[in-house]
Amino acid sequence: MKRYENVNLPIELIKFLNLPFGFSLLIKGMAGTGKTSLALAILKESLKNDNTPIYISTRVMPNLIKLQYPWLENYIEKIRFIDASNVDLMLPSQDTIKNLKNKLKFQNTPDFFVKIFEFTENIENCTIVIDSWNAVAEAGINNGQFEKNRIEPVLTELVRQHNFKLVFVLEDSNENFMDYLVDGVLILNNSRYYNRRIRTIEIQKIRGIKNIQPEYLYTLNDAKFRYFPPFKFNFPEILIRPEPIPDPNKNYISTGMPDFDILTDGGFEKGSWNLIEIAHGIGEASYSILIPIMVNHLNLERGLVAILPEGISPVIFNKYLEGFVGKERLRKLISTINIGIEKSNLNLTQDNVDYTEEDFKLIDEKIAHYNDEFGWPVLTFLGLGSLQHIYNENDLIRTIAKQIAKSRAGDNITIVQTQENQNLIKNLCHMVSTHWKLDLVNKALVLYGIRPETEINSIVSDASEGYINTRLIPIV
Amino acid sequence: MNDKDLILVVDDEPDTVRLAKRLLEMAGLKVSTAYDGEEALKKIYDESPALVLLDIKLPKIDGYEVCRKIKSDPKYKDTIIVMFTAKVFEKDKKKGAEVGANEYITKPFSGDELVSVIKKLLKEEKP
Numbered sequence: 001m002k003r004y005e006n007v008n009l010p011i012e013l014i015k016f017l018n019l020p021f022g023f024s025l026l027i028k029g030m031a032g033t034g035k036t037s038l039a040l041a042i043l044k045e046s047l048k049n050d051n052t053p054i055y056i057s058t059r060v061m062p063n064l065i066k067l068q069y070p071w072l073e074n075y076i077e078k079i080r081f082i083d084a085s086n087v088d089l090m091l092p093s094q095d096t097i098k099n100l101k102n103k104l105k106f107q108n109t110p111d112f113f114v115k116i117f118e119f120t121e122n123i124e125n126c127t128i129v130i131d132s133w134n135a136v137a138e139a140g141i142n143n144g145q146f147e148k149n150r151i152e153p154v155l156t157e158l159v160r161q162h163n164f165k166l167v168f169v170l171e172d173s174n175e176n177f178m179d180y181l182v183d184g185v186l187i188l189n190n191s192r193y194y195n196r197r198i199r200t201i202e203i204q205k206i207r208g209i210k211n212i213q214p215e216y217l218y219t220l221n222d223a224k225f226r227y228f229p230p231f232k233f234n235f236p237e238i239l240i241r242p243e244p245i246p247d248p249n250k251n252y253i254s255t256g257m258p259d260f261d262i263l264t265d266g267g268f269e270k271g272s273w274n275l276i277e278i279a280h281g282i283g284e285a286s287y288s289i290l291i292p293i294m295v296n297h298l299n300l301e302r303g304l305v306a307i308l309p310e311g312i313s314p315v316i317f318n319k320y321l322e323g324f325v326g327k328e329r330l331r332k333l334i335s336t337i338n339i340g341i342e343k344s345n346l347n348l349t350q351d352n353v354d355y356t357e358e359d360f361k362l363i364d365e366k367i368a369h370y371n372d373e374f375g376w377p378v379l380t381f382l383g384l385g386s387l388q389h390i391y392n393e394n395d396l397i398r399t400i401a402k403q404i405a406k407s408r409a410g411d412n413i414t415i416v417q418t419q420e421n422q423n424l425i426k427n428l429c430h431m432v433s434t435h436w437k438l439d440l441v442n443k444a445l446v447l448y449g450i451r452p453e454t455e456i457n458s459i460v461s462d463a464s465e466g467y468i469n470t471r472l473i474p475i476v
Numbered sequence: 477m478n479d480k481d482l483i484l485v486v487d488d489e490p491d492t493v494r495l496a497k498r499l500l501e502m503a504g505l506k507v508s509t510a511y512d513g514e515e516a517l518k519k520i521y522d523e524s525p526a527l528v529l530l531d532i533k534l535p536k537i538d539g540y541e542v543c544r545k546i547k548s549d550p551k552y553k554d555t556i557i558v559m560f561t562a563k564v565f566e567k568d569k570k571k572g573a574e575v576g577a578n579e580y581i582t583k584p585f586s587g588d589e590l591v592s593v594i595k596k597l598l599k600e601e602k603p
Contacts, residue, residue: 237492237583238499238590323586464491466587 009041010216010227015209016184017045022163026178028170029188035169037225039129042167044075046127054128056082058135069223112136113154133168152181183207196448196456198441198475201227217444219475228444228458233285239323240466244299256296259472263454270377270411272433273404279420279439286438288461291468297379298325298333303370306336309383309417324467335366356395360403367412376411384418397427404431482506484525486516488535499587513537520546527556540575547576556597
C-alpha cells in the first residue's frame with residue numbers, strides 16, 4: 001500500500017533532474033497550485049544524486065514547512081534552508097529546525113545571484129530552489145525596467161560554468177522573460193472538469209529530454225505532489241485469491257476496494273441499482289474497478305449473475321475470475337450470460353414483440369436460485385451495451401424500472417455498466433441509487449460520482465500481489 | 477544429481493518471480509530465482525534444480541534456447557522444464573515440445589494450478 005503514497009514526479013522531469021550538468025527550471029502557477037510542494041519534491045529527488053538541496057525562501061516561513069509538509073520529516077535535516085525574505089521577522093525560532101540560521105540579504109537581483117554563489121562556493125553539487133522568484137525579480141526593477149541584461153550572464157554562468165541546478169518558483173502563470181532564459185518551464189494549473197477540481201502539470205519546455213506527454217494530472221493529497229502517468233491495466237500473471245473485505249455495515253456490501261467504500265459512504269447499499277458509465281477509449285481499464293467488486297462478492301461466498309457486455313467471452317471471463325476466487329466458488333456461485341453468444345437462453349425481441357420482461361424473468365430465476373442456495377445478497381452485473389442493441393429501448397427502460405422497484409424490497413444489488421452518451425443513461429440516471437463515471441483525464445483513469453456528487457479520484461491499480469488491488473486517490 | 481526439492485523460477489518480471497517464489501515456498505518447496513536466460517543457465521549448472529519454471533520471452537537468451545541447451549546436456553537432461561508463457565498459439569507449444577519442455581502453463585493461471593502442476597511433476601519424477 002505504501003508505495004502509492006509516495007511523492008512522485010513526471011518521468012520527463014526525473015530525467016531532466018538527473019542530467020549530469022547544470023540546468024535552470026521555472027515552476028509557474030497561480031496561488032494554491034502546489035508550486036512549493038513540487039519544489040520540495042524536486043529537492044527530495046535531488047538527494048538521490050548526492051546533491052545538496054538548498055531551499056531559499058522569500059515567502060514561505062521555513063519553520064512552517066515541516067508542519068505543512070509532514071512527509072518531508074525524514075529529509076528536512078538534509079535540506080539547507082535560507083531565509084531570503086529581507087525581513088528579520090521571518091527568522092525561525094532557534095529550537096525548531098536545524099540549518100535555518102542562514103540568512104541571505106541582497107541589494108538587487110544580480111547581487112542575489114552573487115550571494116548565492118558565495119554561499120555555495122564550498123558545496124560541490126547543489127540543487128537550489130528559489131521560492132519565490134517574484135520577490136527577487138522585484139528587487140531587479142530599476143526605474144521601472146527589469147535588469148534583464150544584467151541577470152542573463154550571471155544566470156548562464158552559474159548554470160553552465162558552475163553546474164548549478166536552479167529551480168525558480170514564480171507566482172504567476174503568464175509568459176515571462178524567464179521562459180526564454182531557463183532550460184525548463186513547468187506550469188501548474190488548477191481548473192474545473194464537470195464542476196470538479198482537476199490539477200494538471202504542463203511541461204511547456206524541457207531542454208534535452210523527450211517530452212512524452214505535454215500535460216499530466218496531479219494531486220496534492222496529503223500535501224504531497226503526485227502525478228498520474230497514463231493508466232495501464234496490468235493483469236497478474238499468477239492469480240491469487242485476495243482476502244475478502246467484509247461488509248462495512250449490515251445495510252451495505254463492500255465494493256472490494258476500501259477507498260471506494262469510503263467514497264460510496266459505506267459500499268453498495270442492499271437493494272440498490274448502481275450505474276457505472278464508462279467513457280470511450282477506456283476498454284479493459286474498467287476491469288480495475290469491476291473485477292475487485294465481483295471478486296470480493298464471490299469470495300464472501302455470495303452468488304453472482306453476470307450479463308456480460310459485448311465482446312467478453314464467458315469462458316475468458318470465468319478463467320480470469322477463477323484464479324482470484326478458486327474453481328469451486330466459481331462453479332457454485334456464478335452464472336454468466338453472454339446474450340450475443342447464448343441467444344438460446346433468452347427469447348430476444350422478434351417481430352416487434354416485447355420479450356424483454358419475459359427474458360428478465362429468466363435472469364430473476366437465476367438470482368432466486370442463488371438466493372435460495374446461498375442467501376442474500378446476490379450481485380447482478382448487467383452489461384447494458386449488450387441489451388440495448390437487442391431489445392427495444394423503451395421496452396428495456398420500462399422493464400428495468402420495474403426491476404429497480406422490485407429490488408428495493410430485497411437485499412440484492414445490481415451493477416449496471418454502460419458506455420457514456422447512451423440514450424438509456426438519461427432515463428436510467430434518475431432511477432438508479434448511485435451513478436459513477438469512469439473517465440480519462442490526461443490519459444489517467446479517474447472515477448467520480450455523479451450521484452452522489454464526489455470529487456474526482458485517480459485510479460491506481462496494482463497487480464503485483466497476484467490480484468487487482470485498486471486504490472482511489474482524490475484530486476485535491 | 478538434481479536437488480530433488482529445488483525449483484528454479486525464471487522470469488524477467490520481478491512481481492511474477494516474487495509471487496511464484498512465495499507460493500512454492502508456502503507449498504514447502506525450495507526456490508531459487510533468475511531474471512534472464514543467461515542467469516538461468518548459470519543457476520541450473522551451479523544449483524542443479526529438479527524443476528525449472530521457465531518463461532519463454534527472456535532477456536539475453538530466450539526460454540526455448542535455455543531449454544534446448546539443458547535438454548541436450550547429458551548431465552542436466554533430466555531436469556524438468558515447465559514452460560511458463562503468455563503465448564497460447566499451437567506453434568509455440570509445438571516449439572516448446574521440440575526443445576524438450578515437459579509441461580506448458582499458459583499465463584494467466586492461478587496459484588493453486590501452479591503448485592498442483594509442479595507437485596505432480598515432481599512426484600512423477602521421484603523414484
